[in-house]
Amino acid sequence: MCGARRLNGVAPKIEDDRDAIIKVTACAISGSDLHLYDHFMPGMEKDAVMGHEFMGEVVETGKGVNGALKKGERIVVPFTIIRGQCDQCKRGFFSVCERSNRNKDMADKAFGHTTAGLFGYTHLTGGYQGGQAEYVRVPFADKTHIKVPENLSDEQVLFLGDIFPTGWQAAVQADIQPTDTVAIWGAGPVGQMTLRSAPAQTFASGFAVDAAAVRTALTMPWSNAQSEGQVTKLKSIKQLMHGPPGFDLLRRRVPSASWAT
Numbered sequence: 001m002c003g004a005r006r007l008n009g010v011a012p013k014i015e016d017d018r019d020a021i022i023k024v025t026a027c028a029i030s031g032s033d034l035h036l037y038d039h040f041m042p043g044m045e046k047d048a049v050m051g052h053e054f055m056g057e058v059v060e061t062g063k064g065v066n067g068a069l070k071k072g073e074r075i076v077v078p079f080t081i082i083r084g085q086c087d088q089c090k091r092g093f094f095s096v097c098e099r100s101n102r103n104k105d106m107a108d109k110a111f112g113h114t115t116a117g118l119f120g121y122t123h124l125t126g127g128y129q130g131g132q133a134e135y136v137r138v139p140f141a142d143k144t145h146i147k148v149p150e151n152l153s154d155e156q157v158l159f160l161g162d163i164f165p166t167g168w169q170a171a172v173q174a175d176i177q178p179t180d181t182v183a184i185w186g187a188g189p190v191g192q193m194t195l196r197s198a199p200a201q202t203f204a205s206g207f208a209v210d211a212a213a214v215r216t217a218l219t220m221p222w223s224n225a226q227s228e229g230q231v232t233k234l235k236s237i238k239q240l241m242h243g244p245p246g247f248d249l250l251r252r253r254v255p256s257a258s259w260a261t
């Protein structure tokens with residue numbers, strides 16, 4: 001839970017008609033935040049507020065939000081800022097929205113092509129203040145939100161902002177088939193969410209591989225209900241497969257680098 005900080009002690013204000021201001025009720029840290037601390041991702045400026053997985057209650061809306069949000073509604077705010085007008089947005093590729101990064105020219109030079117504007121993720125992605133704060137200004141709020149039904153708690157939906165769709169996407173990209181045996185290297189948050197996404201797509205067997213037993217233990221309910229899902233070494237997995245060693249799908253997930261074979 002957050003709520004400890006306002007930017008320079010001042011709550012954000014509406015700057016554009018399509019803005020909304022939310023009072024943050026929950027937020028999270030991310031492995032991707034490490035890239036800001038270790039300068040793998042350049043462009044952090046003084047007084048920048050981090051945080052790209054957060055949610056809260058709408059306290060103010062600009063005229064351009066046009067009733068898409070109302071005061072008092074609870075929303076999850078996605079990592080990506082969605083303007084909703086460019087070709088990429090129309091195709092549903094919101095992470096590469098071509099109009100929400102107000103520092104697009106800098107990002108084009110640094111990355112080859114701009115990302116969407118991102119919350120709390122340096123000047124290169126627009127310099128938007130993040131969600132590890134008491135209040136946040138949400139640009140293009142008529143598009144940049146996920147409404148939360150009243151019967152769901154913050155803890156049940158917070159991860160929709162970043163980590164759950166990241167894990168889901170890993171499972172989708174691996175094109176998991178019902179007869180596949182799936183091994184996921186790294187049972188951290190992304191690996192956990194990948195496994196928890198996988199039952200919806202079904203697979204024959206799932207294994208989580210991690211040096212930390214406490215992490216693999218957390219995957220048990222989602223590792224196809226097989227007690228042997230808790231393994232920590234490749235050798236152990238091969239012994240459990242009751243057949244020729246080998247996997248149909250391997251998935252490794254670390255921040256900013258993932259691949260499937």
Ligand SMILES: [Zn+2]
Pocket residue numbers: 082083084085086087088089090096097098099100
């Ligand atoms: Zn767009």
